[in-house]
Amino acid sequence: xxxxxxxxxxxxxxxxxxxxxxxxxxxxxxxxxxxxxxxxxxxxxxxxxxxxxxxxxxxxxxxxxxxxxxxxxxxxxxxxxxxxxxxxxxxxxxxxxxxxxxxxxxxxxxxxxxxxxxxxxxxxxxxxxxxxxxxxxxxxxxxxxxxxxxxxxxxxxxxxxxxxxxxxxxxxxxxxxxxxxxxxxxxxxxxxxxxxxxxxxxxxxxxxxxxxxxxxxxxxxxxxxxxxxxxxxxxxxxxxxxxxxxxxxxxxxxxxxxxxxxxxxxxxxxxxxxxxxxxxxxxxxxxxxxxxxxxxxxxxxxxxxxxxxxxxxxxxxxxxxxxxxxxxxxxxxxxxxxxxxxxxxxxxxxxxxxxxxxxxxxxxxxxxxxxxxxxxxxxxxxxxxxxxx
Ligand code: ADP
Ligand code: MG
Numbered sequence: 001x002x003x004x005x006x007x008x009x010x011x012x013x014x015x016x017x018x019x020x021x022x023x024x025x026x027x028x029x030x031x032x033x034x035x036x037x038x039x040x041x042x043x044x045x046x047x048x049x050x051x052x053x054x055x056x057x058x059x060x061x062x063x064x065x066x067x068x069x070x071x072x073x074x075x076x077x078x079x080x081x082x083x084x085x086x087x088x089x090x091x092x093x094x095x096x097x098x099x100x101x102x103x104x105x106x107x108x109x110x111x112x113x114x115x116x117x118x119x120x121x122x123x124x125x126x127x128x129x130x131x132x133x134x135x136x137x138x139x140x141x142x143x144x145x146x147x148x149x150x151x152x153x154x155x156x157x158x159x160x161x162x163x164x165x166x167x168x169x170x171x172x173x174x175x176x177x178x179x180x181x182x183x184x185x186x187x188x189x190x191x192x193x194x195x196x197x198x199x200x201x202x203x204x205x206x207x208x209x210x211x212x213x214x215x216x217x218x219x220x221x222x223x224x225x226x227x228x229x230x231x232x233x234x235x236x237x238x239x240x241x242x243x244x245x246x247x248x249x250x251x252x253x254x255x256x257x258x259x260x261x262x263x264x265x266x267x268x269x270x271x272x273x274x275x276x277x278x279x280x281x282x283x284x285x286x287x288x289x290x291x292x293x294x295x296x297x298x299x300x301x302x303x304x305x306x307x308x309x310x311x312x313x314x315x316x317x318x319x320x321x322x323x324x325x326x327x328x329x330x331x332x333x334x335x336x337x338x339x340x341x342x343x344x345x346x347x348x349x350x351x352x353x354x355x356x357x358x359x360x361x362x363x364x365x366x367x368x369x370x371x372x373x374x375x376x377x378x379x380x381x382x383x384x385x386x387x388x389x
Pocket of ligand 1: 057073074075095096097099121122123126127128129130131132133134135137
């Protein structure tokens with residue numbers, strides 16, 4: 001067995017050797033990601049601003065003969081083997097192996113001859129917390145298979161392929177943000193992504209130089225009705241866009257917001273629209289401040305985003321609001337829920353020397369209310385997917 005407390009890259013290499021009896025040909029890494037600001041803007045053709053985490057998924061891999069793929073993860077006891085029939089169409093491999101088989105399927109569908117391979121996976125990215133362990137897994141596997149096969153696929157085309165693996169083979173409807181962030185982010189930068197045309201720009205976000213960190217707080221809140229509520233929010237936005245005669249809410253500029261709201265007769269829909277339109281503007285304002293090197297000054301925008309999600313989009317839960325309030329009271333410069341809502345993570349912008357105090361304050365507030373203890377980790381913007389050796 002591998003040592004689960006050891007370095008993740010070493011765990012992947014050791015797992016490979018133990019499982020397959022020889023050394024891997026190489027190791028590939030892909031990070032988790034967190035969205036700094038821009039929530040529920042993606043399906044409204046708007047803007048998001050994720051950055052990559054120092055938490056990573058590592059794939060150690062080597063070729064094997066024939067069209068066979070064997071994959072082991074430290075999170076499951078058994079290795080899974082699948083062949084060409086299993087990747088002929090979606091649905092044949094299920095469970096976590098589907099994320100791997102999905103990448104093989106998507107590559108083949110795009111006309112790439114995928115080499116048979118053995119893979120061993122280790123990860124520091126928590127699963128199902130909204131930090132995109134799924135995209136990290138797909139992207140690390142994709143990078144490994146491309147290199148093992150000597151296949152050329154430009155970085156800007158890789159997110160779509162990994163997304164297709166997840167949307168079609170796994171059957172999870174997600175936007176393009178996760179894979180774009182995981183594959184294309186750079187250290188010390190956030191990724192400004194326009195979800196309409198999928199263009200990206202690397203925005204300086206050098207927290208370390210500013211003496212700052214982002215504290216990622218896993219709320220541990222159980223996801224309550226998240227799928228149904230997500231679908232309902234999407235429907236509201238589509239209905240509103242139709243009523244306003246625009247192809248997506250991104251097309252409502254913030255200075256036209258009052259006029260647009262006056263044309264909607266339902267109060268709930270008005271609040272939903274106000275969130276999306278103001279959130280797009282907050283992303284643009286955040287980008288402008290970061291471009292000007294004013295990292296500290298983005299705090300109020302983060303907090304305003306949270307208030308908008310809480311009051312207008314109504315997607316927060318008590319654990320999340322508690323974490324944000326406690327972080328701000330303990331001196332965070334800004335704090336907000338990140339991700340789709342109804343659970344997941346909170347991020348807080350903190351002075352590095354306040355990180356422990358803010359984490360302790362959130363933990364104390366949770367204990368007072370009887371919530372399951374949160375986990376907290378300070379992070380700096382890390383690189384996207386890459387080959388290690
Ligand atoms: P998130 O992406 O927010 O972590 P998802 O539900 O989208 O949550 O993806 C989590 C799923 O991805 C897990 O349930 C598992 O099937 C798969 N997965 C992610 N990382 C790993 C890993 N290291 N080993 C095995 N499966 C993984
Ligand atoms: Mg995911």
